Amino acid sequence: MRKYEFDGVIIGAGHNALVMAGYLAKSGLKVAVLERTAFVGGGAGTFPSPFHPGFVHEYHSQFHRAIPSLPWYKDLDLDNYGLEYIYPPVNNGMPLSDGRNLIVHADPEITKKSIARFSKKDAETYFKIYHKYADMGRKIWFVRDYSPPIHPDEEEELLKKSQVGREFLELNKKSAHEMVHELFENDALRAFYLFLFSVRGYLPVPTVKNTGFSIVAMTVMGNKAMLPRGGARQLTNALSWMVARHNGTFFPATEVAEIIIENGRAAGVEAVDGRKFMAKKFVVSSVDPTQTFLRFISEKHLDSAIIEGIKNYKYGISGKSFGVLFALHAATHEPPHYTSAKWDPMINQAFNTCVGYETPEEVVGHLSEVMEGTPTEHLGIQCAVPTLFDPSRSPNGKHVLLAWQFAPYSIKDGGPEQWEKIKDQYLEKVLARWAEYAPNLDPNGKNIIYKFSQTPPDTERHLINMREGDFHVGALIPEQLGYNRPIPQLSGYKAPIDNLYLTGAGTHPGGNITGAPGYNAAQVVIRDLGMEVWWNPPDPRKDWSEMD
Numbered sequence: 001m002r003k004y005e006f007d008g009v010i011i012g013a014g015h016n017a018l019v020m021a022g023y024l025a026k027s028g029l030k031v032a033v034l035e036r037t038a039f040v041g042g043g044a045g046t047f048p049s050p051f052h053p054g055f056v057h058e059y060h061s062q063f064h065r066a067i068p069s070l071p072w073y074k075d076l077d078l079d080n081y082g083l084e085y086i087y088p089p090v091n092n093g094m095p096l097s098d099g100r101n102l103i104v105h106a107d108p109e110i111t112k113k114s115i116a117r118f119s120k121k122d123a124e125t126y127f128k129i130y131h132k133y134a135d136m137g138r139k140i141w142f143v144r145d146y147s148p149p150i151h152p153d154e155e156e157e158l159l160k161k162s163q164v165g166r167e168f169l170e171l172n173k174k175s176a177h178e179m180v181h182e183l184f185e186n187d188a189l190r191a192f193y194l195f196l197f198s199v200r201g202y203l204p205v206p207t208v209k210n211t212g213f214s215i216v217a218m219t220v221m222g223n224k225a226m227l228p229r230g231g232a233r234q235l236t237n238a239l240s241w242m243v244a245r246h247n248g249t250f251f252p253a254t255e256v257a258e259i260i261i262e263n264g265r266a267a268g269v270e271a272v273d274g275r276k277f278m279a280k281k282f283v284v285s286s287v288d289p290t291q292t293f294l295r296f297i298s299e300k301h302l303d304s305a306i307i308e309g310i311k312n313y314k315y316g317i318s319g320k321s322f323g324v325l326f327a328l329h330a331a332t333h334e335p336p337h338y339t340s341a342k343w344d345p346m347i348n349q350a351f352n353t354c355v356g357y358e359t360p361e362e363v364v365g366h367l368s369e370v371m372e373g374t375p376t377e378h379l380g381i382q383c384a385v386p387t388l389f390d391p392s393r394s395p396n397g398k399h400v401l402l403a404w405q406f407a408p409y410s411i412k413d414g415g416p417e418q419w420e421k422i423k424d425q426y427l428e429k430v431l432a433r434w435a436e437y438a439p440n441l442d443p444n445g446k447n448i449i450y451k452f453s454q455t456p457p458d459t460e461r462h463l464i465n466m467r468e469g470d471f472h473v474g475a476l477i478p479e480q481l482g483y484n485r486p487i488p489q490l491s492g493y494k495a496p497i498d499n500l501y502l503t504g505a506g507t508h509p510g511g512n513i514t515g516a517p518g519y520n521a522a523q524v525v526i527r528d529l530g531m532e533v534w535w536n537p538p539d540p541r542k543d544w545s546e547m548d
């Protein structure tokens with residue numbers, strides 16, 4: 001069986017692995033990236049329609065946020081690889097059943113006007129937060145996410161030293177639910193904020209403490225959703241071309257079965273077909289911690305506390321947090337025409353549209369049902385029509401539609417298998433819910449060309465690291481966040497085996513298309529190898545000590 005040799009081997013080719021490979025390859029290291037599926041890109045990978053040539057669908061990430069402003073975009077020269085982001089001005093919209101709607105626009109002045117039609121006080125509050133806290137987000141949230149995690153006690157001590165740090169700690173003590181009630185008086189706006197909070201997969205129900213700042217972050221960042229021309233795969237295409245240009249090698253259709261450990265150090269990996277990929281300097285796993293520690297490594301190399309910790313690591317709903325979705329994919333002749341366009345026509349141009357949640361109680365109620373293992377009958381869906389902004393995704397001016405409903409992976413009565421029995425019926429319900437607000441989506445009308453579902457088990461079948469369909473690859477609960485991710489013994493991207501490193505959504509700061517786990521882990525490897533960190537990563541110890 002063939003044997004290869006590289007400086008380093010990376011398991012998985014999602015965007016985090018590629019960001020990390022980009023830094024390591026640009027540092028002059030000879031890197032190999034091994035991917036189980038036939039495609040590079042993981043959850044940033046667009047797929048052709050199973051029914052009609054010319055249409056493409058996102059089975060994973062649809063909404064990318066502020067990507068060209070992230071440090072790795074510039075460090076890895078992604079502008080040179082044909083990647084182009086489109087920034088829809090009407091960033092978020094929420095139609096209401098009474099015919100009104102709320103808009104979050106890229107221009108905060110326009111958002112303020114939309115909110116003012118519901119509450120002048122809330123409009124002023126929105127505007128104040130938008131400007132006041134942008135700086136806090138950059139100085140604290142960004143620095144925390146884009147650097148290896150530090151112990152929460154040290155983090156608190158550092159933040160307490162400055163006025164802005166103390167204010168952050170105070171804001172964050174509250175729950176997201178308390179925060180929206182404290183800040184805003186209008187129920188629709190409160191629901192809108194809680195929806196934006198939930199769809200990022202943050203923590204269990206929004207009533208959990210220490211989530212307050214997320215609402216402020218949603219105000220500042222909530223209008224920055226964007227999409228790459230051609231689909232999410234264009235981001236990972238650009239990253240992989242960059243890695244290849246720096247002598248990186250890709251092995252698709254290569255499922256890793258084992259990490260080879262020789263003399264106590266990670267010496268390479270073995271694929272399921274027996275090929276060996278030896279690594280002189282490092283092995284990185286970007287996949288779920290369960291595969292890394294319970295599948296790839298023999299128990300005899302691991303401390304029992306690590307084995308126990310990983311066995312208790314929780315995914316999705318079983319972790320009582322949200323990162324599990326049921327998706328409707330469809331193609332239509334026309335985009336949705338909302339009844340509430342009479343109130344404000346901008347709703348027809350919204351990128352990220354929240355349909356069906358109208359009060360904070362509804363948001364919390366839906367999420368509680370899902371947590372109990374019930375596919376909710378009171379649907380509240382997140383919708384997008386990417387072809388409004390990127391006509392390259394469909395032929396002849398037709399449209400591609402996507403709607404997500406939070407859903408349990410395992411249904412209370414019947415388990416995950418139950419989805420096969422109910423998925424067609426549930427798909428109709430999702431579409432019918434959308435059509436209540438946009439009647440030209442009537443499931444029995446002529447507008448729909450085709451439609452199909454993606455259940456939580458489908459997500460897991462496609463990307464096996466998204467266990468239980470969890471797009472964060474591990475629940476975002478306090479015990480599994482920051483310094484604790486995936487477990488405290490494995491904090492900071494290093495495994496307790498020489499030359500073995502971790503990255504991916506199962507490490508700090510978790511899932512979504514942020515590239516942060518890959519960016520942070522690259523720094524750790526380069527420092528361990530005694531090489532120069534040629535980029536300029538934030539440093540919380542320094543940056544937070546210098547805040548006013």
Ligand SMILES: Cc1cc2nc3c(=O)[nH]c(=O)nc-3n(C[C@H](O)[C@H](O)[C@H](O)COP(=O)(O)OP(=O)(O)OC[C@H]3O[C@@H](n4cnc5c(N)ncnc54)[C@H](O)[C@@H]3O)c2cc1C
Binds near residue numbers: 041044257463466510
């Ligand atoms: C339905 C859905 C909607 C989403 N929407 C959004 C969104 O709008 N915005 C957003 O920011 N994020 C979204 N996400 C989340 C986002 O896709 C993930 O958080 C992100 O892809 C994680 O990136 P990663 O690089 O850590 O891992 P992944 O992208 O999961 O990549 C890991 C790779 O490892 C491979 N792999 C697994 N096991 C092995 C093995 N044994 N050997 C070799 N390779 C292996 C997998 O095939 C995969 O390609 C969504 C996800 C889903 C499922």
